[in-house]
Amino acid sequence: MELDELYREVILDHNQNPRRHGRLTDPSASQGLYNPTCGDRITVDVQVRDEKVADAAFDGHGCSISTASASMLMDSIVGQPLDEARRTARGFIDFITGRREEPPPGEWDSLAGVRRFASRVKCATLAHNALLQALDELQADPAHPESPPKDD
Secondary structure, eight states: OOHHHHHHHHHHHHHHSOTTBSOOSSOSEEEEEEETTTTEEEEEEEEEETTEEEEEEEEEEOOHHHHHHHHHHHHHHTTOBHHHHHHHHHHHHHHHTTSOSSOOSSSGGGGGGGGGOHHHHHHHHHHHHHHHHHHHHHHHOTTSTTSOOOOO
């Protein structure tokens, strides 16, 4: 099996059998984004406990690239400390946009071909951007128990 074929298989598997697809009943943070270029809509939910991603899920609809990328992301961040989850999302964004040569650890190299198609980069990064925004909102919410204390 050639590498391109293997990568296609990974993407198809995550698209047809997405991991952590659905909504969380009581997320600590949630963020939805829309890609008007192709019509993808993704909502990312995260449940945070003890400064770690205790659970994560995504919902919505999109092309195979956005669904596979969201599935890989949700699967990879559960159990990670918040700063590690941010690094995972940012690392993939930097890889897929060409600011970084090597993909983050995991199945991310299966999406490397997307780098050649600027219109598909938005599809691949939609869930990652939603996650980063959700974590930013969580950090900025002084009423949330996982938010860091504010300096007076």
